Amino acid sequence: MILPMTKITFLGLGSQKEAFLKRLQEVGVTHLILPAETEEPQEVARELQKVGDAKKFLARRLTDKKATPSQNDYEAVCARRDALAHEEASLQTELAILKKDKALMLPWGDFDPASLGALEAKGFKAYFYRLGQSAFAGLDLSGLHSFVVSDTPGEVALVVFGQAQPELGVLPEKLPAKGLSRIEREIEAANQRLTAIQAEYAELARNLKTLEKAEASLTDELTYQRAVLNTDGELGDKLFLVRCWSPMAADELVKKIGPEFAFHHYAEEPQEGDRVPVLLSNKPAFAPGEDLVGIYSHPNYSDFDPSGLVLWCFTIFYGMIIGDAGYGSVLLLISVLLQLKVKSESPMFKRMLRLSYMLSCSTIFFGLISASYFGVALSDDSPLKSIMLMDLGTKEGQNHVMLVSCVMGMVHLTVALLIKLYRTKDLAALGWILVTWGGYLLFDGKVAGGPYGEIGQWTLIAGFALVLLFTSNSRNVIIRLAVGLNGVLGVVQLFADVLSYMRLFALGLATMYMCQTFNLLGGMVFDAIPWAWVGALPAVLVLVIGHSINIVLGIMGGVVHGLRLNFLEWYRWCFEGDGLPFKPFRQVAN
Numbered sequence: 001m002i003l004p005m006t007k008i009t010f011l012g013l014g015s016q017k018e019a020f021l022k023r024l025q026e027v028g029v030t031h032l033i034l035p036a037e038t039e040e041p042q043e044v045a046r047e048l049q050k051v052g053d054a055k056k057f058l059a060r061r062l063t064d065k066k067a068t069p070s071q072n073d074y075e076a077v078c079a080r081r082d083a084l085a086h087e088e089a090s091l092q093t094e095l096a097i098l099k100k101d102k103a104l105m106l107p108w109g110d111f112d113p114a115s116l117g118a119l120e121a122k123g124f125k126a127y128f129y130r131l132g133q134s135a136f137a138g139l140d141l142s143g144l145h146s147f148v149v150s151d152t153p154g155e156v157a158l159v160v161f162g163q164a165q166p167e168l169g170v171l172p173e174k175l176p177a178k179g180l181s182r183i184e185r186e187i188e189a190a191n192q193r194l195t196a197i198q199a200e201y202a203e204l205a206r207n208l209k210t211l212e213k214a215e216a217s218l219t220d221e222l223t224y225q226r227a228v229l230n231t232d233g234e235l236g237d238k239l240f241l242v243r244c245w246s247p248m249a250a251d252e253l254v255k256k257i258g259p260e261f262a263f264h265h266y267a268e269e270p271q272e273g274d275r276v277p278v279l280l281s282n283k284p285a286f287a288p289g290e291d292l293v294g295i296y297s298h299p300n301y302s303d304f305d306p307s308g309l310v311l312w313c314f315t316i317f318y319g320m321i322i323g324d325a326g327y328g329s330v331l332l333l334i335s336v337l338l339q340l341k342v343k344s345e346s347p348m349f350k351r352m353l354r355l356s357y358m359l360s361c362s363t364i365f366f367g368l369i370s371a372s373y374f375g376v377a378l379s380d381d382s383p384l385k386s387i388m389l390m391d392l393g394t395k396e397g398q399n400h401v402m403l404v405s406c407v408m409g410m411v412h413l414t415v416a417l418l419i420k421l422y423r424t425k426d427l428a429a430l431g432w433i434l435v436t437w438g439g440y441l442l443f444d445g446k447v448a449g450g451p452y453g454e455i456g457q458w459t460l461i462a463g464f465a466l467v468l469l470f471t472s473n474s475r476n477v478i479i480r481l482a483v484g485l486n487g488v489l490g491v492v493q494l495f496a497d498v499l500s501y502m503r504l505f506a507l508g509l510a511t512m513y514m515c516q517t518f519n520l521l522g523g524m525v526f527d528a529i530p531w532a533w534v535g536a537l538p539a540v541l542v543l544v545i546g547h548s549i550n551i552v553l554g555i556m557g558g559v560v561h562g563l564r565l566n567f568l569e570w571y572r573w574c575f576e577g578d579g580l581p582f583k584p585f586r587q588v589a590n
Helices: 014-027 042-059 074-108 113-121 133-137 180-230 250-257 287-296 307-322 325-341 347-369 383-387 395-424 427-447 453-470 477-488 490-500 502-528 532-574
Strands: 006-013 125-132 145-151 155-162 232-234 239-246 263-268
Touching (some): 006 250, 014 180, 014 232, 014 239, 074 145, 133 155, 250 263, 307 395, 307 532, 453 477, 490 502
Antiparallel strands (some): 232 239
């Protein structure tokens, strides 16, 4: 549900402004109303950014999560991390240059380029050339003092000695000032220092909790300083004015603030045009739905909380898309292992774990009623077939599941339209409900010979009449009918939305066929090797890899398409969205 909000305005002494805001932050149940263009405490923001960057960087290098911090000064940790990062960047640049120099020196062997100075002192120079085999074959080296240092299929390394640069049509190479052995020693030293830096990073990562505490404290300081900078002052700052939203009654909030402040307050209900923050509150069974709703759009204050409906509909769609009891059992096992191995008290983790159990059980349920167990074909006398309600193995069964998918879509959209009808008393929504089911009955009567074809025809006509007459509230008949006619065209969108639910059938069928394909491949590998005990290993490997891929694809399809049917097809008919999440002005540091 969406908790009701009260706008509360506090007017107090300017001398108590900072202390009052600090107390308000400690209470932590208000959403401050700040200007659209807020002034930011830049120094604190930079410090928080520095700590956050260091924390993210070192978190990837933490090897012992239970390690005791060796440093309580976060500034020292950040400074050392910055110094190491600067040194590492310099070493990486130096290493890249050294590797380039090594590549230049390799064809010429290990010698000290400085030794060429003695030759130059006598008026001679050495010129170094690297040429392709075809270019070398065309050179005229007669009369030149030349020496081939290396000759490979790719190139020839040639040295020419002389008082002047020979005219060979190519430019000589400029060699590094260091010899090959010296370059290799420096590369080794740089790599050793880089290894030492990585070890020091790991040691610094032991102080991750120190950084986390500092980040929380700086976050509190940032929100506090932002509130101080953007709180209005009156009468030359002799008074302060603080406006906020709170789900708590004004009198109760005043009691929590305490008697040590001199201020006046008044409360008012939200007015039309107010940008009211939205705070969702649901029972644990529906709490994971809040996270799902937040993926797409937060409800606005005049909207309704779709968390429960989105959660349970998504769970049903997800289970139907994967629809295999074997896969569901694997997902359930993963959920159990997560609960046993991950010791986290995070509310987010608890909600996600609860959602994981729900999705696993839904997948098992749809696998049971479709008799799908890792795609293994069941015999006709199997007791497991007695609970099969959806048969994807036959053409008739597939047609039935296709129809079930469409009916599920019609029910889902009908719920959306009923919500709209209840909340807005919009008779056009009732019209679309009649159009939806009238169209179904008419189709059933005309195509399948159902008994309610004529009832469906008149229901359809009544629905279109409601849409035509009540899409617009204008008193002008011409405008009302024109808008109504345009509204009637929405039947195309309604039809497309209903058909969109066929993806439940299509994706479920794809999962089943993939299961069967990997089973077939595993059997082929097993049969291809004459010794059963030898063929079992690659066959099992094919099955494990194949079904793992199919499970991952199923999860992706279940999440994407399960949410899409809620966020696009369903939201379109009842949900406004674009709400402002409630952000409590509170302390996050313990």
